[in-house]
Amino acid sequence: SGNGMIGNIYSMGLALQALETSSEFYAPREWDRAQAFGVVYNHDYQQPMAMAQVLPALVGKSYLNADTHALCQVGCPRCPPCPLSPSTAPITVQFSITNTLKNYFHYSTSVCVPGNSTLLRVMKVARREKPDIFCFQTEQTSWGPFVTSIHGLAGNKTQRTYWQFFSCWSPLQEGVGTYKPKNWEHIQAIFSTY
Numbered sequence: 001s002g003n004g005m006i007g008n009i010y011s012m013g014l015a016l017q018a019l020e021t022s023s024e025f026y027a028p029r030e031w032d033r034a035q036a037f038g039v040v041y042n043h044d045y046q047q048p049m050a051m052a053q054v055l056p057a058l059v060g061k062s063y064l065n066a067d068t069h070a071l072c073q074v075g076c077p078r079c080p081p082c083p084l085s086p087s088t089a090p091i092t093v094q095f096s097i098t099n100t101l102k103n104y105f106h107y108s109t110s111v112c113v114p115g116n117s118t119l120l121r122v123m124k125v126a127r128r129e130k131p132d133i134f135c136f137q138t139e140q141t142s143w144g145p146f147v148t149s150i151h152g153l154a155g156n157k158t159q160r161t162y163w164q165f166f167s168c169w170s171p172l173q174e175g176v177g178t179y180k181p182k183n184w185e186h187i188q189a190i191f192s193t194y
Helices: 012-021 033-042 048-058 119-129
Strands: 090-099 105-114 136-141 144-150 161-167 186-193
Touching: 012 033, 012 048, 033 048, 090 119, 105 119, 119 136, 144 161, 144 186
Parallel strands: 090 186
Antiparallel strands: 090 105, 136 144, 161 186
């Protein structure tokens, strides 16, 4: 899509594995390997499943040839530098919940959390401050916590509904357990269909 992202951040690992190991089979058109790896290097992966998919690509392997030993040395060009510890100064995050599908509601609040907090922490603070409005439930998946209901309204597989999260009207590419809002960012949870 021009910025190095292939699909979303969670599909990057498998896409990079496929492109790296099958380069002899696709058209002579070059793909921007450096830009794609830059996306991976700059992302702070938190979920073990995502890490397991991206690590083989970082050492030039795929799951199919991962048994050949390729230990990466610290400082090699394929290894990203260790990130510095991010600031934990307090930030304010605006959080809204909206349902326009049935029994309309919209609520918004601002919560103060330490910098580098996840969206899940923002939601927990909102719930603690206004439990009758910002109550929610999650279920644990291999990709981290998945929000199943907010304000008593649960997603439904039969009706193909779920809670989708946005920042500035753009869908989040990470889950609530890993996404880290910035100061004064407005996060919206919108009851949606798929």
